[in-house]
Amino acid sequence: MDKVIFGDNQFFGVNHMSxxxxxxxxxxxxxxxxxxxxxQFVNDIGIKSFMFTTHNQxxxxxxxxxxxxxxxxxxxxxxMPYAHKYADALVELGPFEMINKFTPGNKFISGLxxxxxxxxxxxxxxxxxxxxxxxxxxxxxxxxxxxxLNIITDLLLGLEMYNILFxxxxxxxxxxxxxxxxxxxxxVKLKDVLVNELGMKDPIIVSNINKIGFRMNPSRKDVEGAxxxxxxxxxxxxxxxxxxxxxxxxxxxxxxxxxxxxxLFGASSxxxxxxxxxxxxxxxxxxxxx
Amino acid sequence: MKKIALIGIGKMGMSHxxxxxxxxxxxxxxxxxxxxxxxxxxxxxxxxxxxxxxxKMIKEISLDGIxxxxxxxxxFELVKYCIENGIHVFVEKPFTLxxxxxxxxxxxxxxxxxxxxxGYVNRYNPIFQRVKKLLxxxxxxxISNYINSMTxxxxxxxxxxxxxxxxxxxxxxxxxxxxxxxxxxxxxxxxDVKVQSAVLKKVFSTAxxxxxxxxxxxxxxxxxxxxxxWSDNSVRKATNNIEIFGSKGKILASKQELSIYLNETNRDLxxxxxxxxxxxxxxxxxxxxxxxxxxxxxxxxxFSDLLNDKIEEPTASxxxxxxxxxxxxxxxxxxxxxx
Numbered sequence: 001m002d003k004v005i006f007g008d009n010q011f012f013g014v015n016h017m018s019x020x021x022x023x024x025x026x027x028x029x030x031x032x033x034x035x036x037x038x039x040q041f042v043n044d045i046g047i048k049s050f051m052f053t054t055h056n057q058x059x060x061x062x063x064x065x066x067x068x069x070x071x072x073x074x075x076x077x078x079x080m081p082y083a084h085k086y087a088d089a090l091v092e093l094g095p096f097e098m099i100n101k102f103t104p105g106n107k108f109i110s111g112l113x114x115x116x117x118x119x120x121x122x123x124x125x126x127x128x129x130x131x132x133x134x135x136x137x138x139x140x141x142x143x144x145x146x147x148x149l150n151i152i153t154d155l156l157l158g159l160e161m162y163n164i165l166f167x168x169x170x171x172x173x174x175x176x177x178x179x180x181x182x183x184x185x186x187x188v189k190l191k192d193v194l195v196n197e198l199g200m201k202d203p204i205i206v207s208n209i210n211k212i213g214f215r216m217n218p219s220r221k222d223v224e225g226a227x228x229x230x231x232x233x234x235x236x237x238x239x240x241x242x243x244x245x246x247x248x249x250x251x252x253x254x255x256x257x258x259x260x261x262x263x264l265f266g267a268s269s270x271x272x273x274x275x276x277x278x279x280x281x282x283x284x285x286x287x288x289x290x
Numbered sequence: 291m292k293k294i295a296l297i298g299i300g301k302m303g304m305s306h307x308x309x310x311x312x313x314x315x316x317x318x319x320x321x322x323x324x325x326x327x328x329x330x331x332x333x334x335x336x337x338x339x340x341x342x343x344x345x346k347m348i349k350e351i352s353l354d355g356i357x358x359x360x361x362x363x364x365x366f367e368l369v370k371y372c373i374e375n376g377i378h379v380f381v382e383k384p385f386t387l388x389x390x391x392x393x394x395x396x397x398x399x400x401x402x403x404x405x406x407x408x409g410y411v412n413r414y415n416p417i418f419q420r421v422k423k424l425l426x427x428x429x430x431x432x433i434s435n436y437i438n439s440m441t442x443x444x445x446x447x448x449x450x451x452x453x454x455x456x457x458x459x460x461x462x463x464x465x466x467x468x469x470x471x472x473x474x475x476x477x478x479x480x481x482d483v484k485v486q487s488a489v490l491k492k493v494f495s496t497a498x499x500x501x502x503x504x505x506x507x508x509x510x511x512x513x514x515x516x517x518x519x520w521s522d523n524s525v526r527k528a529t530n531n532i533e534i535f536g537s538k539g540k541i542l543a544s545k546q547e548l549s550i551y552l553n554e555t556n557r558d559l560x561x562x563x564x565x566x567x568x569x570x571x572x573x574x575x576x577x578x579x580x581x582x583x584x585x586x587x588x589x590x591x592x593f594s595d596l597l598n599d600k601i602e603e604p605t606a607s608x609x610x611x612x613x614x615x616x617x618x619x620x621x622x623x624x625x626x627x628x629x
Binding site: 013014016017018019022121122123151154155157158159160161185186189212213214215216217218219220241242244 | 304305307308309311312330331333334335336337526529544546547569570571572575576577578579580581582584
């Protein structure tokens with residue numbers, strides 16, 4: 001995987017620090033063209049990996065990427081389920097209402113899989129159904145990994161339904177021949193489960209890693225301690241802490257932490273994207289090459 | 291380790307279950323829901339025991355606490371039953387649907403020495419807790435007035451059916467968003483409060499309100515304008531904004547950020563004259579387990595402290611929640627019809 005990965009929060013009005021910033025960003029990215037233009041810039045300056053939630057608004061953008069030969073070596077890392085749609089439904093409605101909400105209208109076979117899953121109370125077929133329905137969007141595209149969003153990873157972690165995490169990873173690797181990854185807000189707990197309970201080898205984990213310890217649960221110290229052991233592939237997100245840190249100090253911190261394998265970042269202005277990428281490359285990537 | 295059970299695994303129940311299961315000091319032993327399908331699923335895939343009858347559950351297993359997450363109209367009956375059986379309770383907001391019931395439960399809990407907490411999650415937000423601290427330290431001097439608003443997109447098209455369009459079942463913006471807004475007002479400015487004036491207005495609903503305007507008077511001196519609207523399509527999720535005016539400056543706050551304007555420099559707190567900015571990233575937001583924001587995790591950490599006798603009263607107590615129910619009732623009484 002590349003060391004520098006571009007993210008998508010800025011496209012959808014998500015900012016953990018300021019509602020006003022989020023509103024400004026939402027205004028900046030009104031159309032698929034607005035998003036695509038930024039991705040063209042990202043691709044042009046040599047960031048070749050893009051991690052995104054399979055949001056409705058991404059659909060036309062993916063079409064544009066598909067048609068543009070310049071994006072041939074551009075790697076896609078979809079994160080699911082679709083922009084918290086199923087996840088929110090699961091948390092808000094519970095699993096049954098969620099299936100009722102999403103399976104009707106789907107094909108007969110999907111319905112059967114869902115209903116069969118209900119009768120046997122086995123959630124695995126539902127998980128597979130959701131992955132397949134998300135992946136339809138990306139048919140024939142350069143997908144290099146499939147990631148589970150933190151709302152679901154952490155819910156399953158909290159309920160101790162660990163087998164679904166394992167089955168997700170198995171399914172993705174078998175059916176789509178790519179690595180599975182997990183977003184989490186609970187790095188220490190998740191890594192312990194994936195590695196020690198489920199016996200997964202070097203699982204890919206995306207979690208907050210930043211100088212001020214923002215959303216590094218249960219604490220920055222514990223996360224740093226767990227990062228000391230090399231038994232997972234670690235991607236740092238929120239390394240700029242939603243803008244609380246300047247790229248240079250943020251990168252310097254990342255550099256002091258062993259076993260940060262890649263950095264996922266987003267920014268709305270082209271200047272910020274370029275500046276962050278260059279700093280990451282000169283400090284973080286350089287030192288990792290040695 | 292205190293043994294607890296959850297009743298009602300609908301709406302927020304699943305995330306409460308996950309958070310409670312990961313909260314130090316709490317051990318979730320059972321869940322109760324009237325959906326057999328759900329119970330079968332939970333029993334097959336998790337370690338929790340399922341019940342469809344809460345009375346049977348309470349009889350069969352020894353419990354220290356119960357989380358009541360059922361529809362609002364059933365809060366009173368279930369909380370009362372738990373208190374009478376000596377079981378500490380956490381109940382989702384609003385406490386009950388009328389003040390008399392809430393008042394009765396506050397008295398009952400006190401007499402039977404049962405502890406209780408209500409799901410007013412804003413009281414566990416790091417920024418709002420900072421605001422409360424700043425107010426307690428009189429950083430902006432004597433408070434004269436405030437504007438408190440809560441908006442979100444719950445009802446965005448005609449609402450003529452179901453519980454959301456029925457006051458008796460806890461529908462309407464006044465009963466749904468209202469409690470969070472008024473509870474934040476009493477958290478900041480005190481429970482010695484009365485409603486001075488109020489208006490309820492319909493937009494998409496046919497039998498309940500979608501917009502609430504209410505003026506509250508606290509301690510006969512602080513006047514506050516409360517605006518609640520659950521038909522605002524422009525916000526991504528429920529949004530609270532509060533502006534507080536004091537003799538030495540003012541505070542503007544939301545769940546993520548806080549601005550303080552001071553007439554003079556405050557050296558003790560390192561706050562400059564003029565505008566100062568505090569973000570949620572400046573606060574300590576560490577929690578043992580995170581699912582839907584630290585506020586939800588911190589809320590249950592406090593429930594754990596309550597059950598483990600580390601505290602006597604929670605930040606969101608039965609009493610403070612009963613005052614919120616009184617405010618809602620006063621607003622409703624002032625509006626025999628909806629505009």
